[in-house]
Amino acid sequence: MSAIVDQEPLGRRVVLSPAQQKSRRARNIAIGLALGLFALLFYIVTIVKLGPGVLNRPL
């Protein structure tokens, strides 16, 4: 959508209202946090499933 819109002449571009920009920013932050927590959860679960032996290896 944005790629198409960006090719429009200046006067025909979609311009978000301040309220829409604010809600989009809030959604972006929420998605970022959710993805970050999801990755963190999988990391922790992986460590737990591997057990303490994961640290017992030659450096």
Next chain:
Amino acid sequence: MSDLSYRLEGAPIADVCNASPSDFVQLLKPRVMSLVVLSALAGMLLAPGHLNPVIGFASLLAIAVGAGAAGALNMWYDADIDAIMIRTRGRPIPSGRISRDVALGFGLLLAGFSVLTLGLVANWLAASLLAFTIFFYIVVYSMWLKRATPQNIVIGGAAGALPPIVAYAAATGSVSLASIVLFAIIFMWTPPHFWALALIKSGDYARAGIPMMPNVKGAHHTRLEILIYSVLLAPLGLLPFALGFASILYGVLAGVLGALFVALAARVYRQRQGEAAETAAKQLFAFSILYLFLLLALIVAEHGLGLASLAAQ
């Protein structure tokens, strides 16, 4: 989209989402989720042996998100009737804050991720049961039964009763009598809970064309069925104590609460006219939530907070 100020003259109509994160949280039906989490936690804590708390937490999270996904998909499918009913017209889709397509994508994404996560974190039996729960709630209940039969919430109630079985399976890789007992309690609790609401909101359901029991069989017949299910529920609530996985404290509480449940259902049965009838139905509806919450919370407290030794007495 109520706010069209982004659209300049001659510009294409852009499908810009105005929803805030809290609108998406509303799609998950957080109040239903909280009861799902509590019942799943109770089922998980009834499991024998030790479960790593991280695995337990991640499993509960997956079950909660799966329940939320089912809620979002339910709102996607029921958007037409939600817009008609006063109780539901403020939801994100009928109020125009989220489009149906966005809700569908959100629900499917969360459903897929929750099932995959539970499979990877716990086991694939639990993941399969979670997938079945979501399927049952959306396809069997929402798409088929809800608009077809007054027994909709009786059969559909199985979806809401499954979380303890899913959680027990996540902890053990199997299904046991303990988790089936919790399923049975929630399953039997669902009809009087929802029919009390349906008595109060029968006009709403009639406008939307939903064949709830009061609209099809009449209020009197519904009151009788509420009483019958309540009488069946009260002894079922005692089973965790009778079968030895809850304490005498739970047994006493379940007995008292069960008796109160039946007494309130009997009042709904007797009070058939006017404000007294509505008050009786409202009180039963409110008490039914408290009933299930207290029973599940006591099981959680006994098994999760070191009070499990009481259960052995």
